Amino acid sequence: DCAAEYADPSDRRYHAQPIACPTCGPRLRFEADGAPTLAGTDAAIGALHATLAAGGVVAVKGIGGHPPALEAPHPASGARLRERKGRADKPFAVMVADLEAVREIAQVDDDEVLALTSAAAPIVLLRRRAGSGLDHVAPGNPLIGVMLPYSPLHHLLFRPVPGGSTPAPRVLVLTSGNRSNEPICTDDAEARTRLADLADAFMVHDRPIHVPCDDSVVRVIDGVVQPVRRSRGYAPVPVALPVDVAPVLAVGGELKNTFCLASGRRAWVGPHVGDMENLETLQAFTRGVDGFRHMYAIDPAVVAVDRHPGYLTRRWALEHAADRVVDVQHHHAHVAAVVGEDGLDGGRPGVGIAFGGTGYGTAAGGPTQVWGGEVLLADYAAAARVGHVRPLLLPGGDEAVRNPCRIALAYLAQLGLPVDERVPAVAACDEIERGVVARQVERRLNCVPTTSAGRLFDAVASIAGVRPRISYEAQAAIEPEAAALDPDAAGRAAPDWRLVLGADGVIDPAPVLAGVVAAVLAGTDAGTIALAFHRAVARGVAEVCCQVRERTGVDSVALTGGVFQNALLVRLTRAALRDEGFGDERVITHRLVPPNDGGLSLGQAVIAGWSRREGG
Secondary structure (H helix, E strand, O other), X not given: OHHHHHHOOOOOOXXXXXXXXXXXXXXXXXXXXXXXXXXXXXXXXXXXXXXXXXXXOEEEOOOOOXXXXXXXXXXXXXXXXXXXHOOOXXXXXXXXXXXXXXXXXXXXXXXXXXXXXXXXXXXXXXXXXXXXXXXXXXXXXXXXXXXXXXOXXXXXXXXXXXXXXOOOOOEEEEOOOOOXXXXXXXXXXXXXXXXXXXXXXXXXXXOOOOOOOOEOEEEEEOOEXXXXXXXXOOOOOOEEEEEEEEEEEEOOOOOOEOOEEEEEEEEEEOOOOEOOOOHHHHHHHHHHHHHHHHHHOOXXXXXXXXXXXXXXXXXHHHHHHHHHXXXXXXXXXXXXXXXXXXXXXXXXXXXXXXXXXXXXXXXXXXXXXXXXXEEEEEOOOOEEEEEEEOOEEEEOOHHHHHOHHHHHHHHHHHHOOOOOOOOHHHHOOOHHHHHHHHHHHHHOOOEEEEOOHHXXXXXXXXXXXXXXXXXXXXXXXXXXXXXXXXXXHHOOOOOOOOOEEOOOXXXXXXXXXXXXXXXXXXXXXXXXXXXXXXXXXXXXXHHHHHHHHHHHOOXXXXXXXXXXXXXXXXXXXXXXXXXXXXXXXXXXXXXXXXXXXXXXXXXXXXXXXXXXXXXX
């Protein structure tokens, strides 16, 4: 019957791609260990409602994976899922039945409603309402990720079953359908194996998933939707480029990886792949690249890679296309991404403020450094470093990142600030740990100089007592914003701290860190300290942009890097730049790709494609 309708020009389903009918399906099945499989919509949905109401976790096959779901009013189930998934504090997202349910749990304005109800249907980060009972969903965070149903099955989840005895849920907690550091499960048999210890039951159907795809995450900042994770609903919608580029494949970075294919004036940024930490994720990356190359019939003349020698994506490119590889500096790629998506032709350099966690850089004539607090005078062809955060020693690399208290100890030691046990960062470390860090700094043993703005946020978070150790990436950089947004902190008079800007564009955080320590010892609360720190960083960015403008006449500014996912910092920085005469139209932020490393591949593609087009 469906085939006849598909082939009949007079039928409304002529050449209609979806197939959905009582005969052809898709058909739902509910599977639980020790129980018979239940087939059919009402039977399967009824069993799912009963399992959720009893506190169970059900992996629900969607259009891009098998995300485990549980009813939000069951914090014990959420704690059990966190333990099983190895996700101690990282926020979960929730799916709610409708806008009325959204308003019951979160504060939402008109722009956020537009984002929630858009065709992309992303997860939107909203202010959680006090008394919502959802503290366990996003521990220590005033924001909560909320989405509305975006597939027919999701709508069915929230509708009562005719004659059913269990009420339909109003709020479901959802998390990615994978184990930590692994790619998303798409095949039913694979999901039953890999997610067996995460889910108590499975809701599956007979519609195959061809492409794994995570949910997109966005945040609305001053009415503008800024992507945090660009995936379902957005990828692979092409990004229009302001310049022609040669056919190029850009392989992105190591964290929050995406890849990008571009040719002419179009760039196709792939969906979020994740952190490139193992073979399974690399294989998922390879499948995604192959699929895009086939879909868009692009044979790249150049392959753009990050300069970091340890990145899996770089090694993959060297193995597959060594003769076409072009190195692109990490922070230059960040700036090119935001400039490219904004439609600037790149003919005139702009000031790029690239503040993030980690990027590979080399000081002129000096040793390798971990960059992350960079001021670049950049176009698509080149980037000159005209300023940066003062380098400080990072002890132990990734271990320090997982333990911000160690970063704080190292910074205090280098700047001659009090290592006082009344400072939470000091108290979080025992005597052995303190001694090890002190010796590392003194002897420069296993220490790398870093200009990272992300690590500066980590240090302040630890000194102020917000977060001495982390359980997920960027946690200590995220939570100071939450503390600063506390209404009590906003109503208090915050200290007026200032970063010191040298004539060479070096931004010295020493006075602010000294102020943070003094405030902690004086008993100032963490929220007030965090707010004052955000204001100091915003003012410092404005001052260095003024310095560059005075030297060069350049008056356009691009804000990029993972630190500028912070909505409070974006607002304060834009305000500080406005006060210094930078018009709003001259200050650009991300709208199409994330400011974090998820947008890196777009910038790589523009730089490498432009270079090859120009014969560079």
